């Protein structure tokens with residue numbers, strides 16, 4: 257993954273993107289942890305590699321394993337593949353991951369929205385990342401990337417150069433939590449990340465829950 261990281265980090269120069277990063281010290285939890293971040297597009301791969309700590313593997317949809325050389329590179333990079341369409345299968349894989357995290361002292365990076373989302377807001381979070389953290393009794397470290405909408409047109413798949421703000425938030429402890437606490441932990445993480453997303457993106461969170469840029 258170090259080789260992939262070095263290679264992918266150079267792409268930002270190609271695309272004229274800059275990352276403004278805050279809170280990297282929050283990765284130093286001194287133990288394995290589950291990192292959760294918002295997911296807007298394939299560009300997130302650059303954002304991922306920009307701050308990816310050593311000894312951190314990612315959870316990906318299994319379809320990506322069958323994307324030719326990229327799939328092979330991901331496999332060799334230690335990416336863990338899950339079948340999003342089968343909760344029981346995904347649960348089994350994630351239960352194994354909880355054990356491996358502790359035995360091999362690795363961090364796990366998961367996109368709790370479960371899919372790319374460029375709508376200028378966060379999708380409701382899936383619960384797998386939070387079950388994993390509670391099963392392993394390790395902290396959750398939220399990471400938020402600002403909206404790409406200021407420089408990336410999803411429909412035309414075109415983007416100009418731009419700055420992406422990234423914030424690594426305070427770790428959320430799960431010691432002593434049980435599966436009954438998953439929903440509360442998920443909601444707490446969701447609201448903290450959504451608030452940060454609006455702040456970093458210069459968006460105002462409307463009383464009705466929608467978002468608009470404060471420039472409008």
Ligand SMILES: CCCCCCCCCCCCCCC(=O)SCCNC(=O)CCNC(=O)[C@H](O)C(C)(C)COP(=O)(O)OP(=O)(O)OC[C@H]1O[C@@H](n2cnc3c(N)ncnc32)[C@H](O)[C@@H]1OP(=O)(O)O
Pocket residue numbers: 260264295301314315316317320326329330333335338339340342343346347350351366367368369370371381382383384385387388438
């Ligand atoms: C040049 C080449 C360079 C290559 C460079 C690339 C290198 C890096 C590659 C990085 C790739 C990144 C790719 C990212 C993706 O692919 S994102 C898409 C895949 N990821 C996810 O989907 C993660 C988020 N999804 C989840 O965590 C889900 O929870 C999942 C485990 C998949 C289950 O799906 P679903 O059923 O839809 O989810 P729910 O959360 O609604 O859960 C349903 C009920 O099941 C309970 N549940 C969920 N997980 C667990 C668990 N682990 N243990 C026990 N119970 C679980 C959950 O509580 C729900 O029940 P209740 O409603 O609470 O009763």
Ligand SMILES: CCCCCCCC/C=C\CCCCCCCC(=O)OC[C@@H](O)COP(=O)(O)O
Pocket residue numbers: 264267295297298299301302317320326370371372373413
């Ligand atoms: C055309 C723009 C190209 C920009 C290139 C930026 C740098 C990309 C770096 C490496 C390229 C290979 C990365 C392969 C991993 C793709 C990760 C990804 O974004 O998969 C989608 C998945 O999460 C969710 O799938 P869905 O949204 O549910 O379907």
